[in-house]
Amino acid sequence: MKFVSFLLLFLLVSLKTPAKPACSESKTKTVVTGADQTEKYLPYLNGKRVGMLVNQTSIIGHTLSVDSLRSLGVDIRIIFGPEHGFRANASNGAHVADEVDPKTGIPIISLYGQKRKPSEKNMADIDVMIFDIADVGCRFYTNINTLADIMEACAEAGKELIILDRPNPNAYVDGPVLDMKFQSGIGKFPIPVTHGMTIGEFAQMINGEGWLPGKTRCKLRIIPVKNYNHDMMYTLPVSPSPNLNTQQSILLYPSLCLFEGTIISQGRGTYMPFTVLGSPALKGLYNFSFTPKSIHGLSEEPLHKNQTCYGLDLRNYNAEQMHKEGRINLKWMIELYKAYPEKEKFFDYTQSTAMGRIERLIGNDVFKQQIISGLSEEEIRRSWEPGLSAYKQMRKKYLIYQ
Numbered sequence: 001m002k003f004v005s006f007l008l009l010f011l012l013v014s015l016k017t018p019a020k021p022a023c024s025e026s027k028t029k030t031v032v033t034g035a036d037q038t039e040k041y042l043p044y045l046n047g048k049r050v051g052m053l054v055n056q057t058s059i060i061g062h063t064l065s066v067d068s069l070r071s072l073g074v075d076i077r078i079i080f081g082p083e084h085g086f087r088a089n090a091s092n093g094a095h096v097a098d099e100v101d102p103k104t105g106i107p108i109i110s111l112y113g114q115k116r117k118p119s120e121k122n123m124a125d126i127d128v129m130i131f132d133i134a135d136v137g138c139r140f141y142t143n144i145n146t147l148a149d150i151m152e153a154c155a156e157a158g159k160e161l162i163i164l165d166r167p168n169p170n171a172y173v174d175g176p177v178l179d180m181k182f183q184s185g186i187g188k189f190p191i192p193v194t195h196g197m198t199i200g201e202f203a204q205m206i207n208g209e210g211w212l213p214g215k216t217r218c219k220l221r222i223i224p225v226k227n228y229n230h231d232m233m234y235t236l237p238v239s240p241s242p243n244l245n246t247q248q249s250i251l252l253y254p255s256l257c258l259f260e261g262t263i264i265s266q267g268r269g270t271y272m273p274f275t276v277l278g279s280p281a282l283k284g285l286y287n288f289s290f291t292p293k294s295i296h297g298l299s300e301e302p303l304h305k306n307q308t309c310y311g312l313d314l315r316n317y318n319a320e321q322m323h324k325e326g327r328i329n330l331k332w333m334i335e336l337y338k339a340y341p342e343k344e345k346f347f348d349y350t351q352s353t354a355m356g357r358i359e360r361l362i363g364n365d366v367f368k369q370q371i372i373s374g375l376s377e378e379e380i381r382r383s384w385e386p387g388l389s390a391y392k393q394m395r396k397k398y399l400i401y402q
Contacts, residue, residue, distance in 0.1 A: 031234065034164035034200070034223035035060050035132050038072070041162060041223050044128075045074050051118070051126035053080040053111070053150050057134035057166075057238045065132055065164070070104060077126050079108045080118060082133060082146045112142075117149035123157035130162045134240050135199050137170035138254050139178060140186040140361055147199060148188065148206055151218035160219045165200035165400070169250050171230040172196050172326035173395065177387035178363035187360055192388055193328055194254050196230060196395060204398040222400070229401045233320055242298050249274035251319035255329040261358030263345055264336055265309050268354070269293050269302025277332060278311025280304055285339050288313040303354035311336065330377045337371050 034040075038060065052058075052066060060068040070076055079101060099108050109122060118129075131150055135143045154161045175193025189211060195202065200222040207217045228234075239245045244253060249272075256266045256274045267276040269292030276290055289310045292302040312332060322329060340346050347368050349355040359365050370380050 029227035031228045032226035033166050034225055035065050037223055048127040049075050049077045050128055051078040052076055052130045054132050055082055057240050058132040076106055079106050081108050081110050082112055111146055118153040123153055128160050129154050132164040134166045134236050136240055136250055137168040137194050139191050139193055140257055144202055145188045151206055152212050155216040155218040160221055162221045163200045163203055164223050165198050165225050167225055167228050167234040168198050169234050169236055170194050170254055173392055174326055174328050176363050176384040177391050182359050184360045187363055192391055201398050201400050224400050243273040248319055258361050260356045261361045262347055265292055265303045268299040275315045276313055278309030280307045280309055281341055282310040286310040303352055
């Protein structure tokens with residue numbers, strides 16, 4: 001009787017509030033995310049204690065999946081929050097504390113603070129885990145690290161992980177494969193800058209390549225995206241993080257995030273992050289300017305705070321072309337290095353805590369010297385082989401969307 005009542009409640013709510021999935025540029029069929037296909041996983045959750053790794057991108061229709069699933073009778077015991085927190089109100093890299101969700105009263109355990117994966121007690125309190133977060137397809141975007149941590153916890157506890165899959169807005173493969181001697185929090189796996197996979201596909205790769213400790217495997221149940229393939233342009237319906245607040249910034253992110261390993265600002269501390277590039281030292285060489293400020297929830301201590309930066313305005317650049325060509329842009333790095341007057345400072349990360357190491361971002365120790373030496377984009381690209389082609393071949397084994 002309980003199961004029958006559960007299904008009746010589900011049908012009643014579905015009729016009253018039909019899901020409105022996000023649309024892609026597909027001319028024929030609407031893309032439907034895994035989360036929106038509740039009929040494929042809701043019966044499985046009946047009678048189970050559920051944990052959810054979610055954030056503000058985790059929606060069913062236009063409603064947070066936590067709220068939607070609770071209204072359908074799902075017993076959600078714990079919410080796990082990634083970088084930026086459950087409500088995405090934490091700045092880049094900021095530690096996030098545990099709390100209680102004021103709307104639902106459900107405990108929120110931060111996986112971007114004191115710990116990076118659920119504890120044994122957390123896992124003992126649930127029967128199944130759900131992972132439902134939009135990703136942007138980059139090695140240095142930390143969602144795939146959190147995915148691996150969740151998979152490790154599930155494997156250790158013998159619990160199944162349900163992935164409600166979502167499209168990847170940067171679903172092409174490009175960049176050098178990470179040299180594992182530069183493994184870090186922004187580069188955990190031997191993959192290129194853009195890995196060309198959805199979270200569901202990447203989870204299969206983690207299992208298949210034995211990337212969990214001891215080569216253990218996590219039991220997966222993937223709810224695939226409907227009517228989707230990697231060639232489609234897809235606009236995320238919700239900003240994935242505070243500094244990726246437009247579709248333009250999401251598409252430019254794989255190329256512009258590399259500048260975090262330089263003295264060039266990527267627009268953090270403005271309301272147009274990852275769409276502009278500049279530095280005070282480029283005054284007189286470029287007309288476009290912007291001034292980074294301390295903005296709570298975006299960037300409290302941005303590079304070149306309160307200084308006017310001069311450089312490139314990429315807000316109207318045809319970023320979709322990078323997706324169609326399947327290439328990150330190296331020309332901006334080459335151009336701005338040539339223009340920068342104090343070249344010895346360009347990659348010197350000791351100048352500011354807001355700078356990172358270019359080796360960790362690009363994934364090797366030759367790129368910096370290639371830029372300094374004046375190599376062309378094509379010469380740099382040739383150095384990525386044969387690793388990039390080998391990755392592309394390996395990736396084929398795990399694709400869901402051919």
